[in-house]
Amino acid sequence: MPDWVRVRRESFGLLFYDTRSTRLTFVRSGDNLGSPPFTGPRRVLRVCPLDEGRGPAVSRLLRNLAAKGLIVAAEP
Amino acid sequence: MLPSLSNTRLRAPVNVTWEITETCNLRCTHCLAAELWAQRRGELDLGQCRALIDELARMEVFQVNFGGGEPFLRDDFLDILRYAHSRGITTCVSTNGTVLNDALVDELLRMAPVYLQVSLDGAHVETNDVIRGRGTFTRIIAGIELLSERAYPDFSLNMVVTRLNVGEIADFDRLARHYGAKTRLSRFRPSGAGCGTWKDYRLTRDQLLELSAFLGAHPEILTGDSFFALTPDSRRELGLNMCGAAKMTCAVAPDGSVYPCAFLCHRDFLAGNVTAEPLSAIFRYSPVLERFRELEVETCRACDRFAVCHGGCPAVARFLTQSMGLPDPECLRTAVSAKEVA
Numbered sequence: 001m002p003d004w005v006r007v008r009r010e011s012f013g014l015l016f017y018d019t020r021s022t023r024l025t026f027v028r029s030g031d032n033l034g035s036p037p038f039t040g041p042r043r044v045l046r047v048c049p050l051d052e053g054r055g056p057a058v059s060r061l062l063r064n065l066a067a068k069g070l071i072v073a074a075e076p
Numbered sequence: 077m078l079p080s081l082s083n084t085r086l087r088a089p090v091n092v093t094w095e096i097t098e099t100c101n102l103r104c105t106h107c108l109a110a111e112l113w114a115q116r117r118g119e120l121d122l123g124q125c126r127a128l129i130d131e132l133a134r135m136e137v138f139q140v141n142f143g144g145g146e147p148f149l150r151d152d153f154l155d156i157l158r159y160a161h162s163r164g165i166t167t168c169v170s171t172n173g174t175v176l177n178d179a180l181v182d183e184l185l186r187m188a189p190v191y192l193q194v195s196l197d198g199a200h201v202e203t204n205d206v207i208r209g210r211g212t213f214t215r216i217i218a219g220i221e222l223l224s225e226r227a228y229p230d231f232s233l234n235m236v237v238t239r240l241n242v243g244e245i246a247d248f249d250r251l252a253r254h255y256g257a258k259t260r261l262s263r264f265r266p267s268g269a270g271c272g273t274w275k276d277y278r279l280t281r282d283q284l285l286e287l288s289a290f291l292g293a294h295p296e297i298l299t300g301d302s303f304f305a306l307t308p309d310s311r312r313e314l315g316l317n318m319c320g321a322a323k324m325t326c327a328v329a330p331d332g333s334v335y336p337c338a339f340l341c342h343r344d345f346l347a348g349n350v351t352a353e354p355l356s357a358i359f360r361y362s363p364v365l366e367r368f369r370e371l372e373v374e375t376c377r378a379c380d381r382f383a384v385c386h387g388g389c390p391a392v393a394r395f396l397t398q399s400m401g402l403p404d405p406e407c408l409r410t411a412v413s414a415k416e417v418a
Binding site: 006008010011012015017019020022024026038039 | 084085087088090133138139163164168189191
């Protein structure tokens, strides 16, 4: 997670907040993504074990989040 | 990707408006908080403020919007800002700009980004000074110049739009750009001192329509979702398009009292006090806030603009009609005519 992004878990999935723009992004991710701690170093957004067939949708979601600057790719 | 916000219940506010002090050096004729501050109910001390910030961090509240009063008149305010940043909370300060000086601006620049909203109620001295007090335009501009000279990265000039200054919006926007600031327009509401000046300051129907058209043509202008009752379709994607009180936000008064929003700091809407119970419990379980979350303006459901405003601002409806279940009286569809206002 970039330093400028906060994220928290909500009933629908994850709620992202970009501190640079104060914009919110509601992500209907269900239980597919695990939220990192609110603050602190090395915050990582984790992909939870997926049901069969959910992989492509979650990949698209991650690409969208990366395009918005809400996540950055990390080495495994 | 977007769930329907009107049907979504968040487990905590996204942002909290915190009126951190009762103290102010100005007496603005539209001040939303004038009535409350006159009661002098006291302020949270620094320890209580830190405890509330800890609670906000536990709740994972993203942003605190500090107001007052004039926040920078509180001696320990910079300590409060620093502590909020240390807990990962973004801060925005609404200031009247008259107390900004070199040392203060330099200190703010050293902190994590602090969004500053400087209040100025006209593009011209004559207009602003009628509302904010004689001599204030010059003093506010001096504060703005300090921010501009240092290329302060995140500041806006905020004007509460009234009948006195609505004709100056374009000039105001040019003034803000001149100083490297964003333009922010806020809605005038009949709250606090605004109850007394409502009749003279409220916009006529024609002015409301002109303002709506102006906002539609200028998506870059910030409104803090003030104007959703007259949001043009072209701004639909820019904001919540609904009242966020008790759903996305709530307000904390200087003494720790909690209300649905800063415009409803009235005893009828007191949800609790953070000195008596945690904010998280107040937000989740207060009957006052729950009533707000369940509020539906049924008479608006058939309107073709319902998706854009969801009935508008309950605070304006409450103060003008004594009911929150009625449509926003300044809705584009129902606004009274200029003749009726006069």
